[in-house]
Amino acid sequence: MQATTLVYDGSFDGFLSSIFEIYEQRITNPIIIKKSEFQNQLFGEQLNIISNSNHAKRVWDGIKKLLKPNGSKLLYYAFLSEIYGLENTLFKVIKYAFETQKNVISDFGNSHVLSLSKTAKKVSREKHRMEAFVRFQQTKDGIYFANILPDFNVLPLINSHFTKRYADQKWIIYDLKRKYGLFYNLVKTEVITLDLNNNILNEDIFTSEEHHYETLWKDYFKSTNIEERVNNALHVKHVPKRYWKYLSEKHP
Amino acid sequence: MSFDRIREKLNILADAAKYDVSCASSGSNRKNTNKGIGNATGMGICHTYTQDGRCVSLLKILLTNHCIFDCAYCVTRKSNDIKRAAFKVQEVVDLTINFYRRNYIEGLFLSSGIFKNADYTMERLVAVAKKLRLEENFNGYIHLKSIPGASDELMKEAGLYADRLSVNIEIPTKAGLKELAPDKNHEDFIKPMTKVKNEIMQYNSEKKIIKSTPKYAPAGQSTQMIIGASGENDMQIMYTSNYLYNRFDLKRVYYSGYIPVSYDKRLPVIGTEVPVLRENRLYQTDWLLRFYGFDIRELLNPEHPNLDLDIDPKLTWALRNLNQFPINVNTADKMLLARVPGLGMVSVNKIINARRFRKLNWEHLKTIGVKLNRAKYFITCNSKHFEHKDYAASQLKQIIVNSSNSKHKTAFTGQLALFT
Numbered sequence A: 001m002q003a004t005t006l007v008y009d010g011s012f013d014g015f016l017s018s019i020f021e022i023y024e025q026r027i028t029n030p031i032i033i034k035k036s037e038f039q040n041q042l043f044g045e046q047l048n049i050i051s052n053s054n055h056a057k058r059v060w061d062g063i064k065k066l067l068k069p070n071g072s073k074l075l076y077y078a079f080l081s082e083i084y085g086l087e088n089t090l091f092k093v094i095k096y097a098f099e100t101q102k103n104v105i106s107d108f109g110n111s112h113v114l115s116l117s118k119t120a121k122k123v124s125r126e127k128h129r130m131e132a133f134v135r136f137q138q139t140k141d142g143i144y145f146a147n148i149l150p151d152f153n154v155l156p157l158i159n160s161h162f163t164k165r166y167a168d169q170k171w172i173i174y175d176l177k178r179k180y181g182l183f184y185n186l187v188k189t190e191v192i193t194l195d196l197n198n199n200i201l202n203e204d205i206f207t208s209e210e211h212h213y214e215t216l217w218k219d220y221f222k223s224t225n226i227e228e229r230v231n232n233a234l235h236v237k238h239v240p241k242r243y244w245k246y247l248s249e250k251h252p
Numbered sequence B: 001m002s003f004d005r006i007r008e009k010l011n012i013l014a015d016a017a018k019y020d021v022s023c024a025s026s027g028s029n030r031k032n033t034n035k036g037i038g039n040a041t042g043m044g045i046c047h048t049y050t051q052d053g054r055c056v057s058l059l060k061i062l063l064t065n066h067c068i069f070d071c072a073y074c075v076t077r078k079s080n081d082i083k084r085a086a087f088k089v090q091e092v093v094d095l096t097i098n099f100y101r102r103n104y105i106e107g108l109f110l111s112s113g114i115f116k117n118a119d120y121t122m123e124r125l126v127a128v129a130k131k132l133r134l135e136e137n138f139n140g141y142i143h144l145k146s147i148p149g150a151s152d153e154l155m156k157e158a159g160l161y162a163d164r165l166s167v168n169i170e171i172p173t174k175a176g177l178k179e180l181a182p183d184k185n186h187e188d189f190i191k192p193m194t195k196v197k198n199e200i201m202q203y204n205s206e207k208k209i210i211k212s213t214p215k216y217a218p219a220g221q222s223t224q225m226i227i228g229a230s231g232e233n234d235m236q237i238m239y240t241s242n243y244l245y246n247r248f249d250l251k252r253v254y255y256s257g258y259i260p261v262s263y264d265k266r267l268p269v270i271g272t273e274v275p276v277l278r279e280n281r282l283y284q285t286d287w288l289l290r291f292y293g294f295d296i297r298e299l300l301n302p303e304h305p306n307l308d309l310d311i312d313p314k315l316t317w318a319l320r321n322l323n324q325f326p327i328n329v330n331t332a333d334k335m336l337l338a339r340v341p342g343l344g345m346v347s348v349n350k351i352i353n354a355r356r357f358r359k360l361n362w363e364h365l366k367t368i369g370v371k372l373n374r375a376k377y378f379i380t381c382n383s384k385h386f387e388h389k390d391y392a393a394s395q396l397k398q399i400i401v402n403s404s405n406s407k408h409k410t411a412f413t414g415q416l417a418l419f420t
């Protein structure tokens, strides 16, 4: 059977719009792919999807009705993993749900559901890690600034946590890998992109107090250790080495 | 404030506070109100981990390590020759706020040596919490230590600002307490705990009628016992624990393997190994009581006064009760499944979910991620092949111990991984 490749803009709305087109046009053998990952193919048909929030909403409402808030949340989490080709797994789950008209989200006997669920779990773990490991530094103009390099696109997921928590300070969390960030300006949180040349990470944009608090925190971390109980295997299990870059207390 | 002075105080007073193992910052329900700073809703967050794998979520310090008492097991005891220091109330407030703003911590855990007397000390702890709440509009987590012997009025006030209150029993038996902490008496612990329990009950009943009743210690109270300092067996420890859970409605009891801090002849000598494995077995037992529907007498009784260190308490119980197995995973109810060795609550829920779609066989169990290496001897499923042969208990124990890899045996995971 001829495959039809649907090329979308990488946004969640774009993905849902692709699903809409699949049903609208009765496409039988679709492949969904992000524009940024698409290389022209010699065979098969190609369809460029334009994000349409109306279409997206209709699909999303349909999904939510079947998978319930909990299941649709998992689907969104899995989407944010940005794993190559995962769109097609998600589509198969959606198709399975539409066909059976059931909430299939915990039917782990189905390999697509299982793979969605595993991916969502990984994303969720990354979300929690970022909520835990983000470290703000206060800049001279009074903004608490943190940059992150998460494995998955978790900024949309951690937004509400930080907005609720730090309501009386300005802050920025910037994803260096995906080149965008969240900025809370004491009223609301907005998506921003910064022209980050190297000097944003230059030490002298931060207050002099900043260094003091980092030192106190490092000291504190050292004091909490109980020599007699050291268990490094367990330690690394909780904080895998790739996360140490966030944690000032782990720097010499 | 002088940075160097604060730094020195922090080093002394954090070091002295680390022996309190409680790190929980969960279970409260304090929302951020009036655009203040912080919230303490839902799950706690570990912002980092110590080298021994313990969660760091709170700034855990003593207000002072001056103490008029001389409890043998405690580094802060009067007769110990160590550097002493004391924070001012405002200094603790500033540290907490500044750590919190940088996302280092979920909140404050403030304890103290007893200086002058119980009330004088408690008053200062309460002052810190009050300042944080009322002046800084801080909604993060606050855990205050209830000082043994503190007055009812102060305990009442403490609960208005703190999320959690705790008194550490430390020694599981009255006799042990008399021997090691002669300045303290049993009543001094019971009094603040009773007060807090009653206040929580009263809050809960008033809350039903008047929505705006001010919160009282929403994350409840907890306590800690030191393990291996005074010769108790596991049965004594866990019966005390069980009693405390029931009598005072505690949220948690913590077990802390004794770390030798003195050459006192009444105690294990310095260099004695910390009983980390035993501590882990006690936590596992504690979880079986609270979440797995076990009665303490099933796990520990005069015939079996100590936990088996080789295998976990659920497996120990199962081997003593082989007649109750095998259990059919496709039909057994939830609490029965929870009794299968090797099945944690996560696996139990996976099974319950998955079996709504089809009858499960070994392959299904594996795909949904249920670990079978121990469970397979205790269950049947939709398959002709069963692992359950008529092994004698001792045989089965050998097979399981031999097959669990050495990583499992040595990297025990403190209070964190208890899902067996």
Ligand code: SF4
Binding pocket: B067, B068, B069, B070, B071, B074, B075, B076, B077, B078, B112, B113, B114
């Ligand atoms: S009263 Fe508390 S701080 Fe003082 S010696 Fe006893 S246990 Fe230690």
